[in-house]
Amino acid sequence: MTKVKEAKETPLMKQYNAIKAKHPGALLLFRVGDFYETFGDDAVTASKILNITLTKRANGAASEMALAGFPHHSLDTYLPKLVRAGQRVAICDQLEDPKDAVGIVKRGVTELVTPGITLNDNVLETKQNNFLAAIHLQKNGAVGVSFMDISTGEFYVAQGDADYCEKLLQSFMPSEVLFCKPRRVEFEQHFGNQYNTYTLEDWIFQPDYARESLTRHFNTATLKGFGVEEMDAGIIAAGAVLHYLAETEHRELGHVSALSRIEEERYVWLDKFTIRNLELVFPQQENGVPLIEILDHTVTPMGGRLLRKWTLLPLKEKNRIDERLQAVEAFVQDSDLRQTMLQHLKPIGDLERLISKVAVRRINPREMLQLKKALKNILPIKDLLAQSPVNQLKKLADQLNPCSFLYEKIERELQEELPIVSNQGGMFREGVDTALDELREISHSGKDYLLQVQNREIQRTGISSLKVSYNKVFGYYLEVSNANKDKVPADWIRKQTLTNAERYITEELKTYEEKILTAEEKITAIEQRLFNELVLAAADFVGAIQQNAKTLAVLDSLISFATVATRQNYVKPxxxxxxxxxxxxxxxxxxxxxxxxxxxxxxxxxxxxxxxxxxxxxxxxxxxxxxxxxxxxxxxxxxxxxxxxxxxxxxxxxxxxxxxxxxxxxxxxxxxxxxxxxxxxxxxxxxxxxxxxxxxxxxxxxxxxxxxxxxxxxxxxxxxxxxxxxxxxxxxxxxxxxxxxxxxxxxxxxxxxxxxxxxxxxxxxxxxxxxxxxxxxxxxxxxxxxxxxxxxxxxxxxxxxxxxxxxxxxxxxxxxxxxxxxxxxxxxxxxxxxxxxxxxxxxxxxxxxxxxxxxxxxxxxxxxxxxxxxxx
Structure with a gap:
């Protein structure tokens, strides 16, 4: 980490350097007014990646420094570019209103985004997982590997030799790979330098520390229930992933509820050459078409992600293959059922990532409305599957939970049209909270009251063109044209002079303004509290909705197979x-x-x-x-x-x-x-x-x-x-x-x-x-x-x-x-x-x-x- 120096360090730069020191290796986006600014080496890097202007800040010849920035409302445009370029990005925001600040505005890092850790929809690929991986190389030749997608809650572990783990890396294509700092040479010998990597200290890769991290997270005494107890190298890799999440301030991990073992014996072995040569998910030529593009007719993002895994991990268990083929056959033979299912699947959206946002308290009001829409379509899907004579479809029906309580709560409380952020108000229906209804009455009756004031003052003064208006600087005011200035009463207080008019305030308007503004602040606070309570209520259903998302992904993938089979005239093998x-x-x-x-x-x-x-x-x-x-x-x-x-x-x-x-x-x-x-x-x-x-x-x-x-x-x-x-x-x-x-x-x-x-x-x-x-x-x-x-x-x-x-x-x-x-x-x-x-x-x-x-x-x-x- 390079400290940005000035001949005489200003308070702003002292604050910047203090925050930068806490996040070494991360590119710091520092909020200053309406811009995110970068300084020094960060500015040089950002300007190249984002193609933005690199300037210099000068406080004298001795204190010039590189500077590059962009408007804060363009964060969703620029952040994905930085992350996809392999940068770890610390987003530093203003934590208080500058108008209320005493001295320098308080700032702090509100999110640390890395290639392998993000919940930002603009960074994530819709139909691809965003895996963070960790590799642990043991001296006995065993290699452990772990994969986590924080956006979906998936957490996998595997163990084998270097070739097997390299094959898994190529299949899962992690966005970021962690490994032990002293093992860099060995890591690059086995896995090359094709991944975005980040090194951790060797004490993190210790068996006891890893086991303790995992058992503490899952609140279990051992790891036997996950079937990984004997996978020492894999456990250490999984522990490193959890440590890294804590280090990057991602501590809300309630949706990461299980550790799944990747069982080599269950899947067809496809070495890295075969995955490449057969073009299963990536084409070898620039304009080529991989197999996944032909097979993928899924209508939900989680279905697309699952189909990708199925493509890279074909089965070698006959019973499981036959179960899938049985379901595909049912959808091939019953086109009406297939089309009806698709009608219910399309509105569901990315249920898997939505419920993850609930777990980490990052869901916004519109996304909560989407969650309701998804839950609304689960019940008819469940009923249709339950009525099928095909056992595999009945099995899927049993795995679905409509979560009726949560659906009804969201339906009862939230409006149909919502803002994207929760501090803008207007989210909850009438009848949800008595105090909220009373304050809204005060706020909504304002127009009538102001009209009464305007009419009364017109009658009193004889100024027919009199208007009552509002702006953020002066609040409510009375505007009178210059031609009628001589009719203004003595108790009006002049506030502003314009070219053709004068603006005045009265004690009555000031009192009313305070009452209205207080009501609006209280309304915002109450709605924020109610929304947080709704998110907490939804958090109780994380496990059930994750299971729904997995089941719907399976259903979507099976229907996708049936769709391509029908269109391309395939046969059942x-x-x-x-x-x-x-x-x-x-x-x-x-x-x-x-x-x-x-x-x-x-x-x-x-x-x-x-x-x-x-x-x-x-x-x-x-x-x-x-x-x-x-x-x-x-x-x-x-x-x-x-x-x-x-x-x-x-x-x-x-x-x-x-x-x-x-x-x-x-x-x-x-x-x-x-x-x-x-x-x-x-x-x-x-x-x-x-x-x-x-x-x-x-x-x-x-x-x-x-x-x-x-x-x-x-x-x-x-x-x-x-x-x-x-x-x-x-x-x-x-x-x-x-x-x-x-x-x-x-x-x-x-x-x-x-x-x-x-x-x-x-x-x-x-x-x-x-x-x-x-x-x-x-x-x-x-x-x-x-x-x-x-x-x-x-x-x-x-x-x-x-x-x-x-x-x-x-x-x-x-x-x-x-x-x-x-x-x-x-x-x-x-x-x-x-x-x-x-x-x-x-x-x-x-x-x-x-x-x-x-x-x-x-x-x-x-x-x-x-x-x-x-x-x-």
């Missing part, structure tokens, strides 16, 4: 415990929605098991759809295990416990890793974490190195996957190396397939259809031509390709690859030369490329093609 994956006419859920109107998506069948067809080697050219086929297979499996219908005409999904994908790669230059190194790292992670029920999807393994190295690596990986003694992982292996087709002859569970193409003249048409058998061509030069490559380059590439093939044939005559010693199988990479190929080579040698016109070149290519056709 048959999810089983066996190891068979049988997809009929599978489609990619994202790509099919992005195609031009009228262009159909070409569906494909995929069959994998652990007995007859464990590994499918898929060959075919670029652009043929190999990567899409791999991704759609994984997405169909994951959607099924989320409890969703799937894009196919039929799907038998033998549950998987892990999904691994190696699709696409890019350099990680910050860590000194090339594309090939990233590819090998991801592949190593797959091979080292296989299980018998894994689904493995690999695309173009080995392409980042030389042809021979690449073929050797890809060959060895496929062999390893087939011959693994414990795990017969179902695998799709897309490759350009046609030589791998030889494997099917020697390994019984390896089958060759290709994505078909059709040659028409000099063009290649991609059929995007998977068919049995390997492909013998890559058509890379055709693709280059389609991309607009100059003809000279395309012709030269053809010439070089045939030359290289000829050299390879000569090399093969000297040493055949099939003669390389191996484990009971043979490898044949190159085919023997033949007369037709020699004729092609001779024709190419006679061509003068530099004098050849495009038309002549095409004719020559056609001639070569006819020679090859005879060979076929």
């Amino acid at each position: 048959n999810v089983t415990e066996d190891n068979v994956l049988d997809i009929k006419d599978g489609r990619h859920p994202v790509i099919e929605t992005q195609l031009p109107v009228g262009e159909p998506y070409i569906p494909n069948d995929v069959f994998l098991d652990d007995a007859s067809q464990q590994i499918i080697i898929i060959t075919g050219p670029n652009m043929a759809g190999k990567s899409a086929l791999l991704r759609q297979t994984a997405l169909i499996v994951l959607m099924a295990q989320m409890g969703s219908y799937v894009p196919a005409t039929a799907a038998h999904v033998g549950m998987v416990d892990k999904v691994f994908t190696r699709v696409g790669a890019s350099d990680n230059l910050s860590r000194g890793e090339s594309t090939f190194m990233v590819e090998m790292t991801e592949t190593a992670s797959i091979l080292n974490n296989l299980s018998p029920k894994s689904l493995v999807l690999m695309d173009e393994i080995g392409r980042g190195t030389s042809t021979y190295d690449g073929v050797a690596i890809a060959w060895s990986i496929v062999e390893y996957l087939h011959t693994h003694t414990k795990c017969k992982a179902r695998t799709l292996f897309a490759t350009h190396y046609h030589e791998l087709n030889e494997l099917a002859a020697d390994f019984p569970r390896i089958k060759n397939f290709n994505v078909s193409v059709k040659e028409s003249g000099n063009k290649v048409i991609f059929m995007r259809k998977l068919q049995a058998g390997g492909s013998a061509h890559s058509f890379g030069i055709h693709v280059a031509q389609m991309a607009g490559m100059p003809n000279a380059v395309v012709l030269r590439a053809n010439e070089i390709m045939h030359h290289l093939e000829k050299d390879n044939r000569r090399e093969q005559q000297q040493e055949k690859v099939r003669d390389i010693p191996k484990n009971n199988y043979q490898l044949s990479i190159f085919q023997a030369a033949d007369p037709q190929m020699e004729q092609v080579a001779e024709t190419l040698r006679q061509i003068d490329v530099n004098t050849l016109s495009p038309v002549e070149a095409l004719l020559k290519l056609n001639e070569l093609k006819l020679i090859l056709a005879k060979k076929s």
Whole structure:
């Protein structure tokens, strides 16, 4: 923390420095009049992030300091920008009216907002959680991680190795991560520097302190009831979260009522590479579309947040999957029920975050009205679910509590039109408080009284244009035009002279003014007290309403699955415990929605098991759809295990416990890793974490190195996957190396397939259809031509390709690859030369490329093609 210095420190800056010292590391927004000001280093930072003017405050050359500010009413515009930039922001407000202040205005920090701790709706993303995370690394290698969203009350804990916790970090995407200050190097080795982080002292990460913090918060003797008693590292991480909340003055945590364990054994393992490669929640390309955008038709924010969790944590418990599918089926079959439910869900809003604001005493009057609207719609939803013949829907009905007492209290007491802040009055209905009604009568009768005064004085003075008016400076006054000044009575007191008129006051008006203003102050005080009492009454229902919010989120997500299934013609999958994956006419859920109107998506069948067809080697050219086929297979499996219908005409999904994908790669230059190194790292992670029920999807393994190295690596990986003694992982292996087709002859569970193409003249048409058998061509030069490559380059590439093939044939005559010693199988990479190929080579040698016109070149290519056709 840098203290802002002046040659002679003013009282204001003394106050600023004292407050700044209490919040080191936070950017201090210091309220001065109608502005929030920042000083010194804070001003420099704020000006860059907010793009506001950086000025200097000068009290002489020696005392210049940086200064940047913005109007206080623009806080909701600027605060989100600061927080999203990773800043911790201390909001310092004036705690008293400057008119009443003796000396300098009293100020204090009213809120400390960090990336991971905020209740501000303008900072929070509606359909995303805002998690604060803590990581604890133990010396024995165990790693604990905890996540809390203070805006919803969710509190999770998990424990495992560094890879597992890194995967959770990538899934939960916390806005801020806490860790122990002395463990910075170790933390960055495991988790990099991609998160907003904040370090805490090492004494906070002690077992006894953490357990005491948690048991004190939950008011329990032990943590056994939460199922985390033995998770020492996780408990320490959770304790660090609670400590940080107290340190940042967030002590009202009644809505954080449970600590939930993230049970690794309940969810499909998706490593960080797979989450990225399958684009489950984030696209890899700037204008890409992730899976969540296709699946999310939720109408409540908490439903959207839950669906996001379901997407990242697919189930591997058949009973729970079947329960979800049963409910989705009910909504698919009964569109009237689905539409009626949506009508009741849409007005509910973010019930989860609303009730959290009640718990922390931060709810405003309009939000309280929204809470009433939400409760109003719970009873009809409960009744509709209870009448359903579907057990899963009846179960949801039992979990809903209409909270009738609270609904009726809010309905009885609050007006229908409310201010956004509670100190503006006008909130409560007549009959709620007798004293309030009496004071309102005094206040509301004022207009009649003032009219009586005005009429009486007109009659008394004969001034027909006389008006009784009010302003904040003089209060109530009588205004008389200059033409009637001579008619003013002697008992009027002149208060202000205008160009064309004079203003006067009387003792009667002053007495009335005091009475009115006193009534208004009392009305404001009574309404503030009544609103606080209403918030306290609502706080008694926090637990029940949180349960309602969770149940409604589940209902909303299930209806979302039914909605997308109906719109996109999905089918109910048959999810089983066996190891068979049988997809009929599978489609990619994202790509099919992005195609031009009228262009159909070409569906494909995929069959994998652990007995007859464990590994499918898929060959075919670029652009043929190999990567899409791999991704759609994984997405169909994951959607099924989320409890969703799937894009196919039929799907038998033998549950998987892990999904691994190696699709696409890019350099990680910050860590000194090339594309090939990233590819090998991801592949190593797959091979080292296989299980018998894994689904493995690999695309173009080995392409980042030389042809021979690449073929050797890809060959060895496929062999390893087939011959693994414990795990017969179902695998799709897309490759350009046609030589791998030889494997099917020697390994019984390896089958060759290709994505078909059709040659028409000099063009290649991609059929995007998977068919049995390997492909013998890559058509890379055709693709280059389609991309607009100059003809000279395309012709030269053809010439070089045939030359290289000829050299390879000569090399093969000297040493055949099939003669390389191996484990009971043979490898044949190159085919023997033949007369037709020699004729092609001779024709190419006679061509003068530099004098050849495009038309002549095409004719020559056609001639070569006819020679090859005879060979076929």
